[in-house]
Amino acid sequence: MAAISRAGNRQVWLAYLMVAPIVLLFAGLLIWPWLVGAWTSLTDMRIGRWGSEQFVGLQNYIAVLKSGAFWSSLRITAFFGFLCVTAEMSLGLGLALLLNRSLPGRSLFRALFIVPFMVPTVVCGLIWRQLLEAKGVVNYLLSFIELGPFPWLSSSGTALGSLVLIDLWQTTPQVLILALAALQTVPKDTYEAARVDGASAWQTFWRVTLPMIAPYLVIAFLIRAIELLQVLDIVMVASQGGPANSTMVLHLLAYRETFIGGFLGYGTSIAYLLGFVVVLAAIAVIRLLGLTQPKDERP
Amino acid sequence: MSGREIPKLRPGDALAYLALGLWSLFVVFPLFWIGAMSFKQEIDIFAYPPKFLDFSPTLDNYLDVFGLLGGEAATGFGKYFVNSLLIVGVALAATVVLGTMAAYALARLRFPGRGTIAFLLILVRMVPILTVLLPLYVLYRNAGLYNTYLGLIMAYLFVGVPFYTWLVRGHVDAVPIEIEEAARIDGCNTFQMLFVVVVPVMLPGIVSAALLSSIYMWNNFLFALILAGPDLLPVSTALLNYLGYSSDYGNLAAACVITSAPVVMVGFLIQRYIVAGLSSGAVKG
Numbered sequence: 001m002a003a004i005s006r007a008g009n010r011q012v013w014l015a016y017l018m019v020a021p022i023v024l025l026f027a028g029l030l031i032w033p034w035l036v037g038a039w040t041s042l043t044d045m046r047i048g049r050w051g052s053e054q055f056v057g058l059q060n061y062i063a064v065l066k067s068g069a070f071w072s073s074l075r076i077t078a079f080f081g082f083l084c085v086t087a088e089m090s091l092g093l094g095l096a097l098l099l100n101r102s103l104p105g106r107s108l109f110r111a112l113f114i115v116p117f118m119v120p121t122v123v124c125g126l127i128w129r130q131l132l133e134a135k136g137v138v139n140y141l142l143s144f145i146e147l148g149p150f151p152w153l154s155s156s157g158t159a160l161g162s163l164v165l166i167d168l169w170q171t172t173p174q175v176l177i178l179a180l181a182a183l184q185t186v187p188k189d190t191y192e193a194a195r196v197d198g199a200s201a202w203q204t205f206w207r208v209t210l211p212m213i214a215p216y217l218v219i220a221f222l223i224r225a226i227e228l229l230q231v232l233d234i235v236m237v238a239s240q241g242g243p244a245n246s247t248m249v250l251h252l253l254a255y256r257e258t259f260i261g262g263f264l265g266y267g268t269s270i271a272y273l274l275g276f277v278v279v280l281a282a283i284a285v286i287r288l289l290g291l292t293q294p295k296d297e298r299p
Numbered sequence: 300m301s302g303r304e305i306p307k308l309r310p311g312d313a314l315a316y317l318a319l320g321l322w323s324l325f326v327v328f329p330l331f332w333i334g335a336m337s338f339k340q341e342i343d344i345f346a347y348p349p350k351f352l353d354f355s356p357t358l359d360n361y362l363d364v365f366g367l368l369g370g371e372a373a374t375g376f377g378k379y380f381v382n383s384l385l386i387v388g389v390a391l392a393a394t395v396v397l398g399t400m401a402a403y404a405l406a407r408l409r410f411p412g413r414g415t416i417a418f419l420l421i422l423v424r425m426v427p428i429l430t431v432l433l434p435l436y437v438l439y440r441n442a443g444l445y446n447t448y449l450g451l452i453m454a455y456l457f458v459g460v461p462f463y464t465w466l467v468r469g470h471v472d473a474v475p476i477e478i479e480e481a482a483r484i485d486g487c488n489t490f491q492m493l494f495v496v497v498v499p500v501m502l503p504g505i506v507s508a509a510l511l512s513s514i515y516m517w518n519n520f521l522f523a524l525i526l527a528g529p530d531l532l533p534v535s536t537a538l539l540n541y542l543g544y545s546s547d548y549g550n551l552a553a554a555c556v557i558t559s560a561p562v563v564m565v566g567f568l569i570q571r572y573i574v575a576g577l578s579s580g581a582v583k584g
Contacts, residue, residue: 011408011409011410011489012408012409012410012411014404014408014489014490015404015408015409015410015413016410018400018401018403018404018408019400019401019404019405019416021397021400021401022397022398022401022416022460022464023416025397025453025456025457025460026416026419026423028453029431029435029453029454029456029457030419030423030431030457032438033431033434033435033438034430034431034434035434036434036437036438037430037431037433037434040433040434040437045437050440091322094318095318095319095322098315098318098319099319101311101312101315103312103315103316103319109319109323110570110574111567111570112323112326112327113322113323113326114566114570114573114574115326115330115563115566116326117566117573118514118518118559118562118563118565118566118573119330119559119562119563120517120518120520120535120538120558120559120562121518121520121535122518122520122535122536122538122539122558123333123535123538123555123558123559126333126538126551126555127329127330127332127333127555128329130332130333130336130548130551130552131329131332135347136349137332137349140347140348140349169325169326169329177573177574180574181574181575201311226425227425230426230427230428232427232428232429232521233520233521236521236539237539251427251429254427254429254433255429258429258433259525264433264436264437267429267433268430268433268434271427271429271430271433272430274427274429274430275426275427275429275430278425278426278427279422279425279426282421282422282425282426283422285425286418286421286422286425
């Protein structure tokens with residue numbers, strides 16, 4: 001704190017100089033587009049008919065909220081998010097617990113497990129489209145244990161489940177890493193103490209480990225929930241929302257109304273409805289976690 | 300029990316290895332499959348039952364993807380690869396310069412608006428990206444930035460800067476303040492302080508944060524899909540557009556390998572950092 005009084009105004013001026021480029025970036029590429037988008041969503045702007053848009057007030061929003069496609073997308077998004085976050089959290093935590101044991105070779109496993117996180121989403125989607133083809137290798141392998149063949153991504157009954165599988169492959173590492181970091185905050189003596197007291201591994205997990213890492217798991221859950229609410233890229237690559245709109249998540253609906261339908265104003269209003277929900281949730285999470293508090297002001 | 304002894308295997312460990320092994324298979328098999336496919340001839344790709352290792356490998360798919368066989372796919376994937384290098388390269392350089400300065404100011408200096416900027420840094424990583432990209436599409440069209448390298452590079456800053464700045468702010472926090480106090484007494488001004496004193500100390504952190512940001516930029520396909528035309532596409536977008544709906548699976552597989560190879564290699568180099576970096580946002584704040 002002494003630094004302030006010593007350097008005074010000069011330092012404030014310098015600070016502004018140093019953050020000026022990213023402030024301009026935010027202004028030009030975030031705030032300004034948001035304002036433009038707010039306007040766009042209140043017009044009937046269409047791609048290819050530039051300059052002829054009319055102000056239509058809240059009509060787009062009303063039309064969106066009255067459309068069956070929106071509510072069906074909302075249901076699909078919620079269902080998909082719920083399935084993914086549940087499966088990711090259980091698997092991520094389970095694998096983290098295994099990696100937290102002092103097993104020889106665990107760093108090798110850890111290195112291996114985070115590879116899918118680095119693979120580009122486009123590639124991930126293309127790989128799985130290959131694997132899950134009707135006469136693909138997954139159905140072939142499953143035939144040995146008398147399962148399938150499943151239609152996977154090509155049937156509206158199984159497409160969403162297939163997407164969950166793909167999401168698990170790609171994003172479980174993220175939860176795994178968070179859970180592993182959380183587990184490493186638990187002091188080793190705690191386990192020792194529990195063992196001395198005669199607790200079984202099962203009891204130790206439920207009574208000691210879980211309560212200690214619960215706050216971190218809540219954070220991982222919230223981050224993933226917010227990300228899944230706006231899932232877009234993997235769905236775009238793997239299923240394009242089909243078949244029969246069975247995987248049409250909200251964010252993708254906004255994209256398709258805009259670029260396939262050409263209704264820029266309408267598409268933007270869908271994105272804004274989604275954005276409104278996500279931003280409220282995100283602000284709540286950021287505030288709740290105190291993420292923006294500088295280090296020296298934290299308790 | 301001393302903590303340093305060689306870990307002894309316990310009864311549950313066999314089960315643990317079994318579970319870890321199964322998950323490894325789940326992780327590796329898709330990668331193995333696309334890798335193998337990229338070396339297969341068409342007849343082996345469509346063979347049923349599928350061929351795992353019993354095929355005669357060929358490099359044709361790779362040659363064809365780069366347009367060296369003069370085939371139909373000779374749009375030349377090499378062009379997109381160069382686009383990616385150019386866009387990610389320039390955007391990354393700008394990210395490092397701008398982000399490092401901002402990170403230092405946010406970590407060390409006190410000024411009004413500091414909290415708001417830190418808040419925006421996290422918020423942009425959480426908003427649905429179309430709320431930004433759809434209006435940006437309109438703005439770019441009006442400003443003549445649509446389908447230009449400049450426009451794309453500016454937009455890519457948006458992928459890299461918030462993430463990079465956030466990570467490096469953490470590294471500045473970790474530099475002992477005493478070093479700076481000593482330098483201040485020696486007459487360093489703030490810019491000298493940053494570039495001569497602080498940056499060298501946290502160089503490993505800067506390099507890792509930059510590489511991690513470059514993975515995000517390289518993998519991004521949505522920005523170019525919306526903001527650029529066919530000629531300027533980076534590999535990820537080109538892969539989606541041109542090969543994603545093609546039935547030439549061999550080429551597709553080769554293109555997948557080429558697109559993934561740089562990021563997976565970089566990722567391996569910094570895997571420890573990825574583990575620390577991904578958790579720092581959530582666990583340490």
